[in-house]
Amino acid sequence: MTPAAQVSAAIEILAELAERRRPAADAIKDWGLSHRFAGSKDRAAISSLVFDALRKRASAAFLMGSETPRAIVVGALREARGLGAEDIAALFTGEGHAPAPLTAQERERLATATLEGAPAHIRGDYPEWLAERFAAAFGDAAAEEGRALAERAPxxxxxxxxxxxxxxxxxxxxxxxxxxxxxxxxxxxxxxxxxxxxxxxxxxxxxxxxxxxxQDEGSQLAALLCAAEPGEQVLDLCAGGGGKTLALAGQTHNRGQIYAYDDDGRRLAPIYARLERAGARNVQVRSPRGQADVLADLEGRCGLVLIDAPCTGTGTWRRHPDAKWRLAPGALEQRLAEQRELLDKAPRFVKAGGRIVYVTCSLLLDENEDQIARFLAEHADFSAVPAAEAAAKAGLPELARFGSTHGAGFRLTPRTAGTDGFYVCVSRRG
Structure with missing residues (x-):
């Protein structure tokens, strides 16, 4: 396929995504299945262009004065790829499988339009309904934080x-x-x-x-801030595929016991192969079994309970740019309820002097500092460990500079730390 034909394919896929709220990867896969003439390099190039367009969807549409898939791709070629008007025009010739030639209006906007005066959510490429929440979290730096989240991740x-x-x-x-x-x-x-x-x-x-x-560096740091020790009893309450479980097994040098649990047993499926490949021998997987209390024997025994909480994933937009446009207010409310339930469930398993480490890959106060403030207000036997103390305990004192200015815990973002967006808070009993 020619580069121009790849641009046409990207526009086609974005049009399909505009009609159906679904993961971009699924739409790209389906396009490939129905266009088998496209080789692997073609599919990779098309996928890259689709994701670049999704990273810059709001700013690209603003620049072009239109929210059509074509306008978004044209704007993204300028904003994400840095192409000039003539280079873009060379891809829009109307010949063969190329998109129709640029209109006079499109050429004018490419030459003259800027983001000057655009709202922060446009300059930062995030949904308008999150504008107030980003402003609360980042103040005047909201647009800059959004732009960092719109870059490609390593x-x-x-x-x-x-x-x-x-x-x-x-x-x-x-x-x-x-x-x-x-x-x-x-x-x-x-x-x-x-x-x-x-x-x-x-x-x-x-x-x-x-x-x-x-494993993103931010996720690695979240696991390191758990400061798991050899011989310790650890419960990973939302283990999922086991990323942080594996990191904790390394920290404990296969000594002690790590219990990997998730209330959805299907999410645990990948963990077995990963544990075997990693050589992690101190992990016991606890899958849910109907109404049975499979964690009853852990009550009051754990020195560490990790809550890698389900969240909106706003911190992972570098890797999943389509997710920010599929996210809806109702999803936030559902995640908040799940987080509250997990935080209220965790103390049952924590022994005196033990700790809960609460982690999200979200940047929203609602899911982070606000959740911890509520938890601490309702559980007087727990207190937040100051960022400097938690960082020193993990052997990473330089992380203290990422202590949140909105309350307890740490905040990591692509702009400030070069990682995905993460929130981490250590709370101690007694």
Missing amino acids: VDLRANILKASREDAIRRLAHLTPEPTPLSPLGLRIAPTAKGRGPALTAEPAYVKGLVEP
Whole structure:
């Protein structure tokens, strides 16, 4: 396929997404199945363009004065790809499978339109209904934070210290030119390519043998702030696929016991293969069994309960740019209720002097500082551990600078930390 034909395909996929609220990856896959002449490189190029257009959807539409899929792609070619008007016009010739030529109005807007005077949610490319919440969280920096969330994310890996040091992992993956992450002592970072394609990680021997695991640096830091100790009893209350469970197994050096639970047993399905590949031997998976209380024996026994809470995922928009446009107010209300339930459930398992670590990949106060403030007000036997103390306990005192200015806990964002967006709060009993 020619680059112009790839642009036409991206417009077609965006039109389909405008009609149906669904993950972009599903729409792209379906397009590929119905257009089998498109090779793997074509599909990758089309996917990259679709996601770039979704990253810049609001600003691109504003610049072009239209919210049509065509206008969004044209605007994104300027905003996300940095193409000039003539380079864009060369892709819109109307010849063969190319889109129709640019109109006079489109050419004029490409040449003259700017984001000057646009509202923060336009400049930051996030939904208008979240504008007040972003302003509450970030003040005058809301648009800048949004722009950082609209950039491509690197590929972050965590060295599995049960099998290899970070230095060894870097040597094993030298052909991918990884760099040490600046904040996590276990992280490796592979920069995104110009076309946004990442490495075929599952084909790498270092991955197959369990030396590394994909994990954003922010997620690595969240696990490190748990400060899990060898011999400790740990409950991962929302283990899902096991990303943080694996990190905790490394921290405890396979000593003690980690209980991986999720109230939806289907989410636990990937954890078994990942545990085997990582060589994690101190993890016991507790799947739900009807009405049975499968965690009853853990009551009052755990030194650490991790709540990797379900959330809106606003901090992960670099990796899932379509999610921000599918997010609806009703989803936020549902997540808030789930978070409250988990926070109220966790104390049952915490022993005296033990701690709850609450983590979200959200940037909204509602899901973070506000939830913790409510929890602490209703559970007088718990108190928030100050950021400086929690960072020092984790052996990462430099993380204290990410202490939240809105209340207890830490805030990590792409703009301030170079990670996905995360909130982490450590609360201690007694």
